[in-house]
Amino acid sequence: MFFEMSSVYKKIYAFLFKMFLGVVTRIIMLYFYQIQLTLFKASCIIILRTLIIWRAKMSYYRYVNTKMGSFNHERYSNGNCYPACAVPHGMNFFSIQTSGANNWFYSPMDKSFEGIRLTHLPSVWLPDYNKLLIWGARGESDNDTLPYWSSFDNRKNIIEPAYILIEPHRDNYKIELTPTNSCAILRFTFEPENTANRIVFKSARFTYEFDESTGTLYMINSDSQEIYKGFASRERKNIAQFLVIKTDVSCKIIEKDGRLSLVTTSDNVEVRIATSYVSFDQAKLNLEREIGTKSFDDVKTETEALWESCLSKIEIEDGDEEKKATFYSCLYRFNLWPRRFYELDADGKAIHVNTANGEITNGVLY
Numbered sequence: 001m002f003f004e005m006s007s008v009y010k011k012i013y014a015f016l017f018k019m020f021l022g023v024v025t026r027i028i029m030l031y032f033y034q035i036q037l038t039l040f041k042a043s044c045i046i047i048l049r050t051l052i053i054w055r056a057k058m059s060y061y062r063y064v065n066t067k068m069g070s071f072n073h074e075r076y077s078n079g080n081c082y083p084a085c086a087v088p089h090g091m092n093f094f095s096i097q098t099s100g101a102n103n104w105f106y107s108p109m110d111k112s113f114e115g116i117r118l119t120h121l122p123s124v125w126l127p128d129y130n131k132l133l134i135w136g137a138r139g140e141s142d143n144d145t146l147p148y149w150s151s152f153d154n155r156k157n158i159i160e161p162a163y164i165l166i167e168p169h170r171d172n173y174k175i176e177l178t179p180t181n182s183c184a185i186l187r188f189t190f191e192p193e194n195t196a197n198r199i200v201f202k203s204a205r206f207t208y209e210f211d212e213s214t215g216t217l218y219m220i221n222s223d224s225q226e227i228y229k230g231f232a233s234r235e236r237k238n239i240a241q242f243l244v245i246k247t248d249v250s251c252k253i254i255e256k257d258g259r260l261s262l263v264t265t266s267d268n269v270e271v272r273i274a275t276s277y278v279s280f281d282q283a284k285l286n287l288e289r290e291i292g293t294k295s296f297d298d299v300k301t302e303t304e305a306l307w308e309s310c311l312s313k314i315e316i317e318d319g320d321e322e323k324k325a326t327f328y329s330c331l332y333r334f335n336l337w338p339r340r341f342y343e344l345d346a347d348g349k350a351i352h353v354n355t356a357n358g359e360i361t362n363g364v365l366y
Contacts, residue, residue: 030247040045060311061210061304063321063328066159067108072124074104080124081333083159087303088310088335089366091182091343092275093119096159097133100147103360113152113168115202116177116186120339130221130241134201136188138171140196140263142256148200161332162303173197178300180290181340182283183274185299190267199247199271202259210253217245217253217262218280239355244274246270270296277353278360289344306362338366 069079083106084093097117098110103124105117115135121128127335140183150170158165164177173190190197211218222240251264260272274287291299311331316324342352342364352365 007238011060021202028145029337039189049273053163059308060328061161063325064161064311064332065325065329068326068329069333071108072104073107074102074124082119082124084119084122084178084333084336085136085159085161085164086179086336087162087181089340090179090336091340092179092184093121093336093339094164094177095119095156096164098154101131101133103128107292108154111151112149113157113166114147114149115200116164116166116175116213118184118275120338122337129239131203131223132165132221132243132321133200134186135200136168136171136173136175137198137200137261138190138193138195139198142198142200142254142259142261147195148202161307163300170230170340176296178296180299182276182286182343183272183290185296186273187290187296188271190269192267196204196263196265197267197269198254198261198263199251200259200261201245204258204262208255208260212250212252215247215251215262216318217243217260219243219245221354239277239353239358240285241257242276242278242280244280244287246272246274246287276343277341278343278345278351282345285346286343307332341365 004067051206058210066083066085069081070083071078072080082095083093086093095106097105097114098112099105099107100114103121103126105119113135115133118134119128119130119131120130135150137148150168152168156167162178164176167174171190172193173188176187176189178185188197188199201217201219203219203221206219206221206223208217208219210216220240222241222364245266246261247262248270249264249266249268251262251269252262254261271288272291274283274291276283276286294302311328314327314331316327328364344348345351349362350364351360351362353359354361
């Protein structure tokens with residue numbers, strides 16, 4: 001009897017022990033399952049966050065080729081476009097001039113740099129207005145032969161929607177530009193050569209005053225051809241553009257043969273250009289609003305962000321990078337126009353110049 005009871009107890013103990021192991025095993029499995037589930041959830045969150053960050057940082061701007069459609073000749077077109085550095089619908093465009101002052105002023109195959117061109121050219125078949133050429137040069141005296149030009153490697157220059165970088169060979173310097181709607185900042189970096197340096201501005205028709213105490217040039221650029229007939233069935237009047245040009249270094253001015261030179265001994269010069277069709281005071285207001293105390297890099301970053309916002313409105317799902325580059329380059333050019341032609345006065349009210357009579361008029365105009 002004792003032996004039989006012992007055998008029963010053994011069976012009971014074995015059964016309970018198996019149940020105990022089963023419960024412990026299930027608890028351990030559940031514990032690790034919870035860990036795996038937590039790790040899985042954490043991994044999903046990390047992946048999702050990574051995708052969101054990647055999506056937010058995805059750059060459409062990098063696809064833009066501003067030179068697309070610019071391989072042209074007056075007698076043969078491959079698009080009749082020119083590379084433009086500007087904000088979307090900006091009042092001013094900046095490009096580089098490589099082949100003379102006519103409307104076909106740029107070719108990606110040219111090896112000569114004549115200057116950065118402030119332009120409002122709507123089409124190569126229509127006249128430009130208020131164009132201004134800007135470049136750097138060496139020497140205190142302006143003895144340059146015209147037209148000025150320097151060799152450069154057109155394959156290595158940078159012309160992005162928000163940034164221009166050119167390195168002319170002739171005078172061993174670098175010129176950079178970043179734009180806002182009606183203003184721009186230029187940086188000139190000359191290699192040290194123990195000589196004076198010049199920032200040169202050329203226009204066919206202008207008047208100016210120079211405040212040497214503040215290094216500020218006040219210029220009225222009226223280089224506006226009798227612009228095309230057909231705008232509202234009448235000729236547009238000549239349009240004058242007011243420019244306020246400030247440097248961050250002391251300089252003096254030289255005028256010769258239709259060009260102005262700001263002469264300085266500094267090898268690093270920053271130039272801030274403000275424009276207006278209304279007045280010098282309006283140009284100063286535009287400068288304060290659009291640039292103020294911002295640095296060159298601040299303005300460049302803001303202008304890039306404007307383009308990124310503009311281009312990201314349409315997302316291409318095709319994996320072909322070349323197709324994306326073509327699309328976003330076209331979208332960039334599409335958003336250059338219509339060009340803004342109005343300004344905001346001191347009260348924030350939209351005003352513009354009536355191109356028919358030259359009077360200041362209330363309202364928005366593109």
